[in-house]
Amino acid sequence: MTTVYPIPENHPQRFILHNEVHARSSVILGLPVRASHLALSRSSEEKIHERKHLTQLCERFGVSAPAADADHFSATFDSFQIRWEQHGEFSTYTFYVQGEEEKPFSSPALKKVPADWLSNLTGKILVATHATILPKNEQCDLTKIAPLFVNNPIVGSTVTGGAACVFTDFRIHVDGFSRFLIVNEDLRVEQGARLMHRLFEIEVYRVLALLAFPIARKLYPELKKADQQLYTITNAMTESTGNDSKLLDELTILAAEIEHHVSSNHLRFAAANAYYNLVEQRLIDLREVRIQGLQTIGEFIKRRLEPAVNTCRSTSNRFTSLSERVGNTSQLLRTRVDIIIERQNQGLLASMALRAKMQLRMQQMVEGISVVAITYYAASLIRAMAETLHALDFHVNPEIIEGAAIPFILIGIGLGFKRIHHIIKNMS
Numbered sequence: 001m002t003t004v005y006p007i008p009e010n011h012p013q014r015f016i017l018h019n020e021v022h023a024r025s026s027v028i029l030g031l032p033v034r035a036s037h038l039a040l041s042r043s044s045e046e047k048i049h050e051r052k053h054l055t056q057l058c059e060r061f062g063v064s065a066p067a068a069d070a071d072h073f074s075a076t077f078d079s080f081q082i083r084w085e086q087h088g089e090f091s092t093y094t095f096y097v098q099g100e101e102e103k104p105f106s107s108p109a110l111k112k113v114p115a116d117w118l119s120n121l122t123g124k125i126l127v128a129t130h131a132t133i134l135p136k137n138e139q140c141d142l143t144k145i146a147p148l149f150v151n152n153p154i155v156g157s158t159v160t161g162g163a164a165c166v167f168t169d170f171r172i173h174v175d176g177f178s179r180f181l182i183v184n185e186d187l188r189v190e191q192g193a194r195l196m197h198r199l200f201e202i203e204v205y206r207v208l209a210l211l212a213f214p215i216a217r218k219l220y221p222e223l224k225k226a227d228q229q230l231y232t233i234t235n236a237m238t239e240s241t242g243n244d245s246k247l248l249d250e251l252t253i254l255a256a257e258i259e260h261h262v263s264s265n266h267l268r269f270a271a272a273n274a275y276y277n278l279v280e281q282r283l284i285d286l287r288e289v290r291i292q293g294l295q296t297i298g299e300f301i302k303r304r305l306e307p308a309v310n311t312c313r314s315t316s317n318r319f320t321s322l323s324e325r326v327g328n329t330s331q332l333l334r335t336r337v338d339i340i341i342e343r344q345n346q347g348l349l350a351s352m353a354l355r356a357k358m359q360l361r362m363q364q365m366v367e368g369i370s371v372v373a374i375t376y377y378a379a380s381l382i383r384a385m386a387e388t389l390h391a392l393d394f395h396v397n398p399e400i401i402e403g404a405a406i407p408f409i410l411i412g413i414g415l416g417f418k419r420i421h422h423i424i425k426n427m428s
Helices: 014-022 043-062 116-121 144-148 191-207 212-237 245-285 299-392 400-427
Strands: 033-041 071-078 080-088 090-098 122-132 157-158 164-168 178-184
Touching: 014 144, 033 191, 043 080, 043 116, 090 191, 116 157, 122 191, 144 164, 144 178, 164 191, 178 191, 191 245, 191 299, 212 245, 212 299, 299 400
Parallel strands: 122 178
Antiparallel strands: 033 090, 033 122, 071 080, 080 090, 157 164, 164 178
């Protein structure tokens, strides 16, 4: 893109990042309207199949299919609109149908979608819910609303600055779907779709946040067992008769088990916390005002969801704390073992030094004996040579020559040993 100003060139992703805020804009809906929302967990293979399946629906109605790298898509077909979004671990489908129905939830939007196409959707259902916006002239009469929820306890409030009232029972009905009833007070066209979308997101994110709760409950016995095992090991460390090598092996096994639990479930617990934060934000966006006699949606969700999320947080934090405690204990035990080994090494070095000293003394004794032996053999050689000269009629006395040579031999051997000692000292 060219500019009319002499400024530097654009960053390669400037326009992609700039337009990201418009990527998932709300659909425009005429009121009244009803919607069906599906959230499905997806594997990597199912995500690939999902795009092909969505393309088949577009081809069926002659609508342009989403791009190969698209992660969201909106389109209008003959009798319904669709909004599709693909997330990291799940995908959502929202189907909208405009116009009134004879009785709320009697003809949900999903009925307008081809049944054969729906039956081939892949994945596992996380959330399935219907929502309907009643016409503006309807009243928030709880006696008329209660039968729509099979007389279950109703949760509701006035939302979006008094523009609408929202009611639900947070229960799955006989059709396998939960329900949201929205009574229009003064909704603008854009508000209706945004309000529905927020309600669907609250339902999806609260379920996703709870995926970590069964894991936390399952890990509680393991956490208690590991905590007790660590206490047993640390208690044994205070005893002087303990087997440090055995304790270190047990501690290493315990550390491996704890790290396995932490690494296996860290992402799930982190996701639960992130999803709960999204639920809280969407509840704030609703701008709820209490209807006399009813719990607000935010109150109901927080009272049920917050304890479960806190349990997940507590489990994650306790495992992290336990891992740190095991690390500290392991370091302390290793230090203790290292000190014992160092003491053993010092004793071994002292023993080796004593042996070396004894060997030196023995070597000195052997060296003295060697001097005598060498002197004896050297004097014997000189005597033999003197006797040979005497036999050749030279006037020499072999005994005198032998005796006179001994001092010179001793001096020579002494100088020789001194030279050898000097060479060894320089080499070391």
